[in-house]
Amino acid sequence: MNFSSFYEIISKINGVSHVKVIHDDELLQEIHILANTNRAPKQIVRDIETALLAVCDYRIDRKIISIAQIDTEDYKVINRIKYEGLVVETSDHNIQCKVTLSYEGEDFCGSKTAIKTILNRRKVVADATVAAVEEIIGQPFVFDVQDVIVSTSRDVNYVSVIVNMVIGEGEETMVGAAIIKNDINEAIAKASLDAVNRRIQGRIS
Known part of the structure; x- marks a missing residue:
């Protein structure tokens, strides 16, 4: 050879x-x-x-x-991570969410399971979304979802997601938001992606 x-x-x-x-x-x-x-x-x-x-x-x-x-200065045109879809399944006590994201023409899936509480119904979607992002960047245990908040302003319903990102010995808090149109779970996934997308752009394109 x-x-x-x-x-x-x-x-x-x-x-x-x-x-x-x-x-x-x-x-x-x-x-x-x-x-x-x-x-x-x-x-x-x-x-x-x-x-x-x-x-x-x-x-x-x-x-x-x-x-x-x-690190170099020769960054190329940045392609953002895109939301493709999600599936939520429930059983007697558990709720599971699978979120699919795409990057550079390839699909990545994040999956999380949690106890079926009211808070977890929202948080499990955000957790699955950032897990898919971790698959894309090839770095597990980088993100931690702190909170998922549903709000209304002037008859507009929207979701805010707070995510912590571990950086070396420290951490950075990021916030993303998305308007709720037809599916609150889709809005949660898009808000989670909005929180982390800008911060990681220079690291993966």
Whole structure:
């Protein structure tokens, strides 16, 4: 196997700045990537897998890929995460919500289950939404939904969602809002996405 060709292929992947490929004559041992912060590491790994399989017919073990990211100024046009739909299911004591979001043509699903209380009927939708966002950015346990508030102003019903985001040793509080049109659950999901979308734009595009 000509592992030297892997360097050129991986170097062309969007977001990759530098590549180091470690191998012997027969075994690919390690791939080290230095990338900008325009895309999530999970997306870069998927692109590496796809490119090597398509061009070299080589199925790589993603565990050998390590990615370090640094901030750069070469941000490209930002594509926002989009809401696609949700499903809410209830049983005697539980409520489950599955929210689907799309980013760069790919769907991501977040699912949460909670005890069927009045508060959880709203909060589980917000939790599922931010869980889907965590799937997109490839970083679990980043967001924590603090509250879901339904309000009325001049006969307009709307939802506000308060979300905390863990940043290093600290945290940042974000608020999103959406008008309730036909489905309050849809409004909750859109308000949750509104809360986090602006904050993470520079990290995933």
